[in-house]
Amino acid sequence: MVPLARLSAAEAVFNALRADIESGMVPVGSKLSSEATLAQQYGVSRSVIREALRSCTALGLTVTKTGKGTFVVASKVANDLTLGQYSARDLTEARPHIEIPAAGLAAERRTEEELDNLRHIMAAMATETDPESWVALDSTFHATIARASGNKVFESVVADIRDALAHQSETLNMVADRQHASDIEHQDILAAIESGSAENARTAMARHLDAVGQALDSILNS
Amino acid sequence: MVPLARLSAAEAVFNALRADIESGMVPVGSKLSSEATLAQQYGVSRSVIREALRSCTALGLTVTKTGKGTFVVASKVANDLTLGQYSARDLTEARPHIEIPAAGLAAERRTEEELDNLRHIMAAMATETDPESWVALDSTFHATIARASGNKVFESVVADIRDALAHQSETLNMVADRQHASDIEHQDILAAIESGSAENARTAMARHLDAVGQALDSILNS
DNA sequence: TGCTGTCCGGCTGTCTGACAGGTTCACGCT
């Protein structure tokens, strides 16, 4: 609590970046300035910027792609970083019971701001080709819906589940085949939430989770 | 993390360090080798080591002190779930969606040992008069059912929910009135799980949660 | 027009070498 230790340049830059990301000033899906540019902006060397970015990546806020840049994939640190704690079977079994009612509540309680966030995430996903980045955005999409449910239990649990799933290699193996289909299903879910129909939102989410579950099954049993 | 994308040197070193720490090969409280030494060991430059260490620090595994070195402060990533942050409304809203299917699975998958545990807990509850102790036993009862579901997601979530509920004063206020009724409902749940009927188990759990929810409502609205 | 191959500028990944400042400890002086 006491700021006895003056923070290093790398920590200071990390805090600044994290604040920008968590406040939404740098939206999910957007690209950060290049390391050289950031170094100039903050008046530090590129090493310091790289260490700060490495912290962001370790917390799951960003992903960095060689030759392209660093991209924001989450606006806040996930609750549960104990990856691989849950098996794929447990996850696919439990998800519908939590995400479907959460989608229904989201349709009834979502704010305009949350709808905007969902639209931005979907737009970013539509043009995303890198599997790992797409999975991270997908995770954010589901987490945002859970947040829109207005129920912190759902919000927290979905964040845990999606986080665990995102780090299972089966998920990445599945993405190439499912990406386009998922994008369409996501559109249906968003449309239902936009219209405020809880029943439609539940149905759309159920259809999506069912399709994803079947795709995962076929991979697990192959 | 993912075997698909070839990992950078910094990620590889980070994974190695994390594995060493989580496996306990490098005990908590110990000091890591200096950055220069690690660089030599792993055959990479000091920059790479620093980025890997920065990742460990971001996850809370290590702390680095200028002039002294880097020290291990945790053997696993902290599960920073903010318990007790859930409102009574959120909890009663979410519980049925999780505990009812968990009860159904428990009926299909429970072992004899788990049934014994449930019987013992119920016996203890029947003679327990102290409200706080009874709430703790009740919490264990529900957690045990979740564990019997064989699904670690349900097990984890129910543990969180019950933990949060147990710390709400409304729960204690309700117990005096509900204790006897709950004992009977618990008997129904246990009987259904013993018989192996998932349908009956879900119905019994639903009835129990509904009764508890109504009792909580009446207290919240008084 | 439409396709393709090449090249260039921008970006990340990594390395090297350097210097400032914090920490520890043993040596030597008082």
Add this chain to the structure above:
DNA sequence: AGCGTGAACCTGTCAGACAGCCGGACAGCA
């Protein structure tokens, strides 16, 4: 014995360099 001081080691930061990846511009070809 007590104490100061400097050497040795450590982290924090910087500057510069180069390879490899990526996207787009552009010219050439069908």
